[in-house]
Amino acid sequence: MALSWHVRCMTQWPVPLPNLPADVHPALAATAIAASAAYDGARRGFTRGQLREEVADGADGTPTMRVDAIVEAAIAEAAAEAGANLLSEEAGFIDNGSAATLVVDPVDGSANAAMGVPLSCFAGALVIDDQPVEALTVWFDTGRAWSAHAGRPTPYRTTGRTALKGASMCMMRPKRGSEDAWMRVANQAERIRILATTCLEAVLVAEGAVDAFADPGSDTHRLMDLIAALVTVPAAGGALLDLRGRPLTFDVDLSRRWSGIAAATPALADELITTILG
Amino acid sequence: MALSWHVRCMTQWPVPLPNLPADVHPALAATAIAASAAYDGARRGFTRGQLREEVADGADGTPTMRVDAIVEAAIAEAAAEAGANLLSEEAGFIDNGSAATLVVDPVDGSANAAMGVPLSCFAGALVIDDQPVEALTVWFDTGRAWSAHAGRPTPYRTTGRTALKGASMCMMRPKRGSEDAWMRVANQAERIRILATTCLEAVLVAEGAVDAFADPGSDTHRLMDLIAALVTVPAAGGALLDLRGRPLTFDVDLSRRWSGIAAATPALADELITTILG
Structure with missing residues (x-):
């Protein structure tokens, strides 16, 4: 028992809180923080085999892994508290009576997230009526966040490359x-x-x-x-x-x-x- | 100027100090810490284009990027201070008159490290005479470390899978x-x-x-x-x-x-x- 406890501690690295810029919309920020905390809890509470277990069929027609279900439940709660609608892959559209809808992938890279490959993230956009106005992506394992607002330049830029050869x-x-x-x-x-x-x-x-x-x-x-x-x-x-x-x-x-x-x-x-x- | 400063700050995420277990050999620990600090400095001091520039031909016959050269120089200094020989890809064999040799890849995933893909690491082994007795791998972008000693079980285990189909x-x-x-x-x-x-x-x-x-x-x-x-x-x-x-x-x-x-x-x-x- 002591060994298995030790194994869990070594392999379940902590998930930090997202490092968010100040101008992220509060509803997006709340869902991203809820997602990181839920994924951290899921990694501590379940084995990799349990995290990848398919526990339901999502609204998008693909099976839902336990890790997706846990993180999405936390996001749905945060979206409701923030008074925003939610469109998410497992739950589908949840109408909380707002003009604002959060379109969210609770765990992008679910297989990585379940297996322990440290490459998975929260990604969401704030849609007003039918226009995406703001986006937030958070890499779970590091808390690094990328924020962008439609029509405004971001502080980061693409490479500017125009040709595939050598890309x-x-x-x-x-x-x-x-x-x-x-x-x-x-x-x-x-x-x-x-x-x-x-x-x-x-x-x-x-x-x-x-x-x-x-x-x-x-x-x-x-x-x-x-x-x-x-x-x-x-x-x-x-x-x-x-x-x-x-x-x-x-x-x-x-x-x-x-x-x-x-x-x-x-x-x-x-x-x-x-x-x-x- | 203000914008370019901002761009640099956003894209050059900090490299943390390695999170090392207590029983890592002091020479391996010193080189890993030196490597992380040097890579952090390189990311702050140079653009991605400068980091990937080929500045020399390594002892292994492949070109040396600036990022490799900077990190290896820091490792060579740490190895000499620790009194261990060093075998490294750019410098080759540096005989500091010891029975202990550190065999080190200063930056594994050099292209990632230079481009800004956050997947690169320090990897080294302590070799006594001609036997590898201990290994240390540190993922630069998170400081996560994996330590192992030859002939001793580690706290982590492989999946145990035996077949390729479904792997x-x-x-x-x-x-x-x-x-x-x-x-x-x-x-x-x-x-x-x-x-x-x-x-x-x-x-x-x-x-x-x-x-x-x-x-x-x-x-x-x-x-x-x-x-x-x-x-x-x-x-x-x-x-x-x-x-x-x-x-x-x-x-x-x-x-x-x-x-x-x-x-x-x-x-x-x-x-x-x-x-x-x-």
């Missing part, structure tokens, strides 16, 4: 049917990463740590996987597009899917789309 | 000539990550966050890329092997190369080798 890329993994598209991008890029957390990869594009992120055609992304990037990446000088040109608009229908492309410039986004579509 | 894998990126081997592994694994920092990926295997890490045949690894894992992964119940069966032995000849496989169990390591070799 540093984050990508989703290749899947059956997308191997060729994936390899066409990989063979031109100088560097390839697969972090398996779209929202964190998108803020790395925004702050200029990588040149671009791409889903090579798997139509994996739901609205909450992209909406924070939709505000943050353009505010930093980059582009956030769907591979197949579908408009990214607010919609409570969680069956919609996109293949997100986040790039340092519109030119790089276009070249990625052309390369992936072949 | 969570970290891999090096595919390169020209290794695409087929890479895709054979990817098509069987449930999850694939490319973090581009072998030493950090190896400790994630040791602590059971992923099932295995593999270089699919590119012969990229030098002794200092694998020696910490050579102590840490077996101490946690796993296996650390070369893809082509070459023994991993202490050698000051830095032209030697391996393709490292770190796996939760010897059985999984063997299946990975068979799958990659086709």
Whole structure:
């Protein structure tokens, strides 16, 4: 028993409180803080096997891991207290009678979060009527936060790269049917990463740590996987597009899917789309 | 000027001091602390473009980025003060007249470290005569440390997985000539990550966050890329092997190369080798 206690202590690193800028909207801030605290509690209270266990089917049609359910419950409580509506992947749309809706991915990179790979985050946007006006992304394991307001420049900038050849890329993994598209991008890029957390990869594009992120055609992304990037990446000088040109608009229908492309410039986004579509 | 100062502050997150267990050998601890402090200073003092600039050719035959040179200089000073020899990728073998040699990768994941992708680490082993007796890996961006002593169990354990089908894998990126081997592994694994920092990926295997890490045949690894894992992964119940069966032995000849496989169990390591070799 002593050994197993020790194992848990060593492997369950603490999740810090988010390090938030002062001008984050209080409802977004409250949900992000609630999410970090809930994920910290989940890591302390459950084994990795328990965290990844599928406990329900989400409103988006995909199974809900225990870690997602725990964090989303905390977010729903914080959103209700703040008087905002919530659109979240497991619960769907929760109408708290407000013009403001928080569109939230409680745990982006759920598999990482459950397994103990320290790459997962909270990502959310504040939508007024149907317009996203502000976004917040928090990397759980470090508390680092990226905040952006629509139409205002951010303090961080993309790299400004315009060409794929020689680029540093984050990508989703290749899947059956997308191997060729994936390899066409990989063979031109100088560097390839697969972090398996779209929202964190998108803020790395925004702050200029990588040149671009791409889903090579798997139509994996739901609205909450992209909406924070939709505000943050353009505010930093980059582009956030769907591979197949579908408009990214607010919609409570969680069956919609996109293949997100986040790039340092519109030119790089276009070249990625052309390369992936072949 | 004010804006550029602000940009630098936002993107150059602080590097904390390593969070070291009490029983780490003082020479290993001193070099790890020196490395973290030097990387923190480098991030504050230089732009990302300056950090990735190639400033010399290392003793291992590969170009040395500025970030590597800065961190290694700090390590060399700490090793000399501690009275230990040093074998490092840029400087080669520095004989300080001791039976103890520190074999160190000053910055594992140099490209990440220079670009601002927060996945890079210090990794080192203490070698007495020609036997690695202790290893230390420190993830720079969080200060998390993984310590192991040869022949002693660690407080963390691998997942214990024995089969590739359904596994969570970290891999090096595919390169020209290794695409087929890479895709054979990817098509069987449930999850694939490319973090581009072998030493950090190896400790994630040791602590059971992923099932295995593999270089699919590119012969990229030098002794200092694998020696910490050579102590840490077996101490946690796993296996650390070369893809082509070459023994991993202490050698000051830095032209030697391996393709490292770190796996939760010897059985999984063997299946990975068979799958990659086709």
